[in-house]
Amino acid sequence: MSAESLNPREIALQQFEKAADIMKLDPGLKEILSKPKIQVTVSVPVEMDDGSVKVFTGHRVIYNIARGPGKGGIRFHPAVTLDEVTALAEWMTWKTAVVNIPFGGAKGGIAVDPSKLSVGEIERLTRRYTAEIIKIIGPEEDVPAPDVNTGPREMAWIMDTYSMHIGRTENAVVTGKPGVLGGSRGRPEATGRGVYYVAMRAAEHKGINLVGAKIAIQGFGNVGSHAALFLHEHGAKIVAVSDATGAVFAKGDRIDIPTLFEKVQETKSVVKAAAGMSDVEIVENVKEGNLRVLTADVDILIPAALENSITSDIMKDIKAQVIIEAANGPTTPVAEEYLVSKGKLIVPDIYANAGGVTVSYFEWVQNRQGFYWTLEEVRERLKIIMDQSFDDIVRMMNEYDVPMREAAYILAISRVAEVTRMRGLYA
Numbered sequence: 001m002s003a004e005s006l007n008p009r010e011i012a013l014q015q016f017e018k019a020a021d022i023m024k025l026d027p028g029l030k031e032i033l034s035k036p037k038i039q040v041t042v043s044v045p046v047e048m049d050d051g052s053v054k055v056f057t058g059h060r061v062i063y064n065i066a067r068g069p070g071k072g073g074i075r076f077h078p079a080v081t082l083d084e085v086t087a088l089a090e091w092m093t094w095k096t097a098v099v100n101i102p103f104g105g106a107k108g109g110i111a112v113d114p115s116k117l118s119v120g121e122i123e124r125l126t127r128r129y130t131a132e133i134i135k136i137i138g139p140e141e142d143v144p145a146p147d148v149n150t151g152p153r154e155m156a157w158i159m160d161t162y163s164m165h166i167g168r169t170e171n172a173v174v175t176g177k178p179g180v181l182g183g184s185r186g187r188p189e190a191t192g193r194g195v196y197y198v199a200m201r202a203a204e205h206k207g208i209n210l211v212g213a214k215i216a217i218q219g220f221g222n223v224g225s226h227a228a229l230f231l232h233e234h235g236a237k238i239v240a241v242s243d244a245t246g247a248v249f250a251k252g253d254r255i256d257i258p259t260l261f262e263k264v265q266e267t268k269s270v271v272k273a274a275a276g277m278s279d280v281e282i283v284e285n286v287k288e289g290n291l292r293v294l295t296a297d298v299d300i301l302i303p304a305a306l307e308n309s310i311t312s313d314i315m316k317d318i319k320a321q322v323i324i325e326a327a328n329g330p331t332t333p334v335a336e337e338y339l340v341s342k343g344k345l346i347v348p349d350i351y352a353n354a355g356g357v358t359v360s361y362f363e364w365v366q367n368r369q370g371f372y373w374t375l376e377e378v379r380e381r382l383k384i385i386m387d388q389s390f391d392d393i394v395r396m397m398n399e400y401d402v403p404m405r406e407a408a409y410i411l412a413i414s415r416v417a418e419v420t421r422m423r424g425l426y427a
Contacts, residue, residue: 004311004312004332004333004334004335005332006307006308006311006332007083008083008084008087008088008307008308008329009083009084009086009087011087011307011329011332011333012086012087012090012091012329013034013090014333015333015405015409016033016034016090016094016409016413017030017034018406018409019405019406019409019410019413020033020413022400022402022406022410023400023410023413023414025413025417026417026421029417029420029421032420033064033413033416033417033420036061036062036063036064036086036089036090037062037063037064037065038060038061038062038136039059039061039082039086040059040060040061040133040136041057041058041059041082042057042058042059042060042129042132042133043055043056043057043058043132044056044057044058044110044125044128044129044132045128046121046124046125046128047124048121049118049120049121056110056111056112056125056129057110057111058108058109058110058111058129058132058133059080059081059082059085059108059109059110060074060085060106060107060108060133060136060137060142061082061085061086061088061089061106061107061108062089062104062105062106062136062142063086063089063090063092063093063104063105063106063107064090064093064104064105064416065104065141065142066104066416066419066420066423067096067097067102067103067104067415067416067419068096068101068102068103068104069103069104069138069139069140069141069142069143070089070103070104070105070106070141070142070143071092071096071103071104071105071106071142071143071145071357071360071361072088072089072092072105072106072107072108072142072144072145072147072357073088073107073108073144073145073146073147073148073150073176074107074108074109074110074129074144074145074146074147074150074154074158075107075108075109075110075147075148075149075150076109076110076112076114076122076125076148076149076150076154077109077111077112077113077148077149078111078112078113079111079306080109080110080111080112081111084109084307085107085108085109086107087329088107088328088329089105089106089107090105091105091328091329091349091350092104092105092106092107092357093105093412093416094350094408094409094412094413094416095349095350095351095353095354095357095412096354096357096361097411097412097413097415097416098350098351098354098389098392098393098408098411098412098415099351099354099357099358099385099386099389100385100388100389100392100415101357101358101361101385102361103143103357103361106142106143106144107147108129108133108144108147109147110125110129112125114149122154123157126150126154126157126158126161127157127158127160127161130157130158130161130162131161131165134161134162134165137162137173138162138170138173139170139172139173139364139367139368143172143173143174143175143360143364144158144173144174144175145174145175145176145356145357145360146176148306151176151222152176152177152178152183152188153178155174155175155176155177155178155183156177156178156181158173158174159171159173159174159177159181162174171367172364172367172368175187175360175361175363175364176360176363177363182363182366182367183363184359184360184362184363184366184372184373184378185372185373185374185375185378186359186362186375186378186379186382187356187359187360187363188222188226189226189230190355190356190358190359190360190378190382191222191223191226191227191326191353191355191356192222192223192224192225192226192227192228192229192230192326192355193226193227193230193355193379193382194352194353194354194355194356194358194359194382194386195223195226195227195302195304195324195326195352195353195355196226196227196230196231196234197355197382197383197386197387198324198347198351198352198355198386198390199215199227199231199236199300199302199322199324200234201386201387201390202300202322202324202345202347202390203299203300203322205345205390205394206321206322206345208299208300208321208322210231210234210235210236211234211235211236212235212236212237213236213237213298213299213300214236214237214239214296214297214298214299214300215228215231215236215237215238215239215298215299215300215301215302216238216239216240216241216293216294216296216298216300216301216302216320217238217240217241217242217293217302217304217326218241218242218290218293218294218301218302218303218304218305218309218330219242219243219302219303219304219305219306219326219327220241220242220243220260220264220270220304221243221304221305223304223326223327223353223356224241224243224302224304224305224326225261225264227302227304227326228241228257228260228261229257229258229261231257232254232257232258236300237250237253237254238250238254238255238257239254239255239296239298240255240292240293240296240298241255241260241270241293242270242286242289242290242293242305243269243270243305244286245269245270245271245272245284245286246269246270246271246282246283246284246285246286246289247270247271247282247283247286247288247289247290247292247293248260248270248271248273248274248277248280248281248282248283249280249281249283249292249296250279250280250281251279251280251281252279255280256277256279259277260273260274260277271284290305290309291314294309294310294314294317294318295314295317295318295319296319296320297319298319298320299320299321299322300320300321300322300323300324301318301320301322301323301324302323302324302326303323303325303326303327303330303331304326304327305327305330306327306328306330307327307328307329307330308329308330308332309327309330309331310323310330310331310332310335310336310339311332311334311335312332312334312335312338314335315334315335315338315339316338318339318344320344321343321344321345322344322345322347323339323344323345323346323347324347324352325346325347325348325349325352325353326349326352326353327349327353328349328353329349330349331346336403336405340403345404346403346404346405347404348404348405348408348409350408350409350412351389351390351393351404351408354386354389355382355386358382358385358386359378359382362378362381362382392411393407393408393411394407396408396410396411
């Protein structure tokens with residue numbers, strides 16, 4: 001590994017400070033916006049199925065609430081740290097601002113490998129974690145959502161635990177819930193559909209015809225798989241995909257994404273799902289597979305896995321002309337500087353994967369209204385917001401003559417700074 005910093009908190013601050021300096025942000029506002037509002041670390045004791053007790057470490061960070069309640073997912077992953085959660089909470093702050101929805105930014109996580117726990121142990125872990133952070137979450141305070149290794153099931157448990165504590169049903173405390181508990185139509189596909197809408201605009205901006213364009217996707221979870229499905233339906237050629245089990249490459253014109261998508265829902269593995277499919281090459285070596293996906297000879301690359309996938313180690317081998325960051329923080333600053341210098345368009349995470357939080361906002365609104373929208377309405381409203389945000393970012397690119405990430409940050413920071421300035425300092 002190169003000497004570049006891969007600490008997500010340091011990367012997030014570096015990205016913020018670079019944009020703040022370009023826009024000549026007031027030093028006082030810069031100081032305020034560079035610090036998280038609340039950082040909570042909790043011990044989460046859980047009785048295991050064998051009667052023993054294990055204590056896990058959980059975090060919840062509310063970075064900024066100047067524009068509205070905190071908003072951000074909860075992830076269950078062995079690599080969760082306070083620095084990572086803080087960086088993700090900061091990115092959520094800019095993400096909600098760049099698409100101009102009335103939320104701030106937050107994030108949570110527990111350092112745990114849920115694949116080693118039973119369903120009962122995961123439920124007890126989720127409920128105890130909820131109880132530990134219950135004083136800082138709520139529909140008007142901080143609204144969690146699913147993230148890595150969490151989904152509608154965990155959100156249902158959080159909602160129920162919170163509701164039991166306050167003595168009434170409150171479904172607006174989380175988003176990403178099952179539909180019968182107030183989940184929005186279109187939420188499971190939202191981030192992937194947002195990536196698809198972004199790809200349409202980014203390809204057009206770069207002069208690439210999306211119909212027939214070659215695309216590689218690193219990460220075939222909920223986000224990557226849905227993005228692949230919608231892009232395939234549009235006429236793009238998905239030629240390489242990977243996940244934590246390996247990678248699949250097209251031997252022919254393209255991968256049969258609808259078939260792979262359906263099988264992955266059952267197998268939870270692209271390698272297992274591709275077994276028996278014709279015209280594909282399967283690579284079971286995860287490191288080799290991911291490297292080949294990232295450096296594939298394609299028009300568009302979509303990193304949809306975890307942070308720091310594109311580093312200085314591989315930046316010179318990246319062939320895609322457009323990189324759409326469906327994951328949070330997949331490109332390090334060193335790698336980005338090099339890639340931009342080579343004329344690559346990097347669509348930053350704070351915009352590229354904002355489809356999920358946008359539809360989470362729709363869910364929150366519907367919960368509070370007690371009135372629910374059709375799938376067509378959700379999709380139409382999501383496209384309007386993603387298109388408008390793209391136009392706003394391009395306007396900043398032209399005004400400041402900067403790459404897309406700096407433009408998105410300037411747009412987001414200016415919105416949060418304006419509200420902070422108008423609200424003033426309470427003393």
